[in-house]
Amino acid sequence: MSGRRVRREELAREVERLERNCAARTQGRQFPLAVRWDPSGNEVEYLYRNHQLICDVDDLDETLEAFDRVGAERPEAITDGPVGLKVLDVGDRDAADLAEQLLGVVDEDVVGLNYVLDTQGNTVMCPVTEPLPWNAPVPVLGEPVGPGRPRLAVIDTGYHPPVAEQSGFARFSAVKDNHEPDDEVYFDDGSTIRPYGGHGTAAAARLLAVSGSESVTVQVRDCLVGGAVDELTIVNDLDHVVRAGVDVVSVQAGLYARPGCSPKAFNAFYRRVLRRHPDTVIVVAAGNNGSDAPFWPAAYPWTIAVGALTDGGDSRAGWSNVGHWVGVYASGENAVVPFPNGTYEYLDGTRAEFSQGHALWSGTSFAAPVVAGMIARRMVERGVTAPVARDIVLAEAEIAALDGVGPRLVLP
Known part of the structure; x- marks a missing residue:
């Protein structure tokens, strides 16, 4: 087995561990972690909280119109987030796929993913x-x-x-x-x-x-x-x-x-x-x-x-x-x-x-x-x-x- 393939399998196991960590939290802080791999499949491009998008309150109308323009159903629910943001619940749809669609018709600063921060990197999901x-x-x-x-x-x-x-x-x-x-x-x-x-x-x-x-x-x-x-x-x-x-x-x-x-x-x-x-x-x-x-x-x-x-x-x-x-x-x-x-x-x-x-x-x-x-x-x-x-x-x-x-x- 090639070194690259071994490294990819190790990284996948580490991502799964982080997904379990996010799902097993206490006090209602669980969330579905999702990952987007780079084209080579050997590195994590970014992590995100799945099934929701965020937009500024001032951009809400433009964002909802973008859903209509790409033929996507509008969010199931819209709630208030911090610092004047709106949180869009998109049901069971993959947030990254939906963001790709919307960003085809609006600028990237209008609507975006709720990214996930960690203490690590995109080639290894564990501490140094x-x-x-x-x-x-x-x-x-x-x-x-x-x-x-x-x-x-x-x-x-x-x-x-x-x-x-x-x-x-x-x-x-x-x-x-x-x-x-x-x-x-x-x-x-x-x-x-x-x-x-x-x-x-x-x-x-x-x-x-x-x-x-x-x-x-x-x-x-x-x-x-x-x-x-x-x-x-x-x-x-x-x-x-x-x-x-x-x-x-x-x-x-x-x-x-x-x-x-x-x-x-x-x-x-x-x-x-x-x-x-x-x-x-x-x-x-x-x-x-x-x-x-x-x-x-x-x-x-x-x-x-x-x-x-x-x-x-x-x-x-x-x-x-x-x-x-x-x-x-x-x-x-x-x-x-x-x-x-x-x-x-x-x-x-x-x-x-x-x-x-x-x-x-x-x-x-x-x-x-x-x-x-x-x-x-x-x-x-x-x-x-x-x-x-x-x-x-x-x-x-x-x-x-x-x-x-x-x-x-x-x-x-």
Whole structure:
């Protein structure tokens, strides 16, 4: 059997695992995950939530007329989404096929798919590395001293309080009660850790290891479940934290879209929300696909896209996404993070026992919160706004830039 065929079969199994994760969620958050393969059949072109489309409220009439023009039945139901969007329930029809029809008669910015974000890439539907048991404390920078008191948000899988106790990571005190619980940590047996269980808690720890905890407050939002979240859900969380006045937001997920398209919900979020809150800075993981193809929302000019460096910080991690849209690189390989205790089953079927409250984990998911944490740190030290602190951090990264890589954030 050829290597390409083997790789295709492995990828198909990983996609099926992600589909099961999405279907097995709790609290009514299940959704049908669908996949569109590239023409070669060897890579995933994009993921999407099936059976629904989205359009702007101002484009609803044009969208419904487009259904008529292509001879398709109109949506079975139309409901309100976040940031002025309408959600079109198209029944059991495949959303991507229907979008192809509609985009033959209207522009791509009129109607679109509800894309699915994940923490991975389109050639592998699993982490760069799955977590490994580790017995060592989280390395931290000293507490910053200054007049700033930034408000921070981590949009991920939520926060799991038992991890704070198990890991002994004192800086979780900055989270306090300002979080949504990560209730997808374990399977029903209460001891087997789900894929991505504890991911949001780990990302929050990475941020706090740099920002310190005495001068910041952090809220951790819960939307990225089982490795994936639909676009409308994450935009709803972004809308919430930005309107609440958060200074810096760290997002550890992204998506690939239909070629030539950008995700409609993120476009609406920027137009209706973010540009009215110019003092909020959004930091986003650049993705783990080793590609320069746009990975959204990191590829937008209104975010800071963070790629990953190797463990020593002296080169780009080979799996990190690259491109002109990646604004800075930070350490994302072999990050020491708090992690739930229990049994973890790897993709190859082997298992590991976690009993020390920590793990080694790699990905741009663990590089982005380092940059967000450094922006918060400069806000504390210098008493400046988030955009000013962002510019300071990017200028520092430019000074430490590596040839062939780009701006690099090197921690002291």
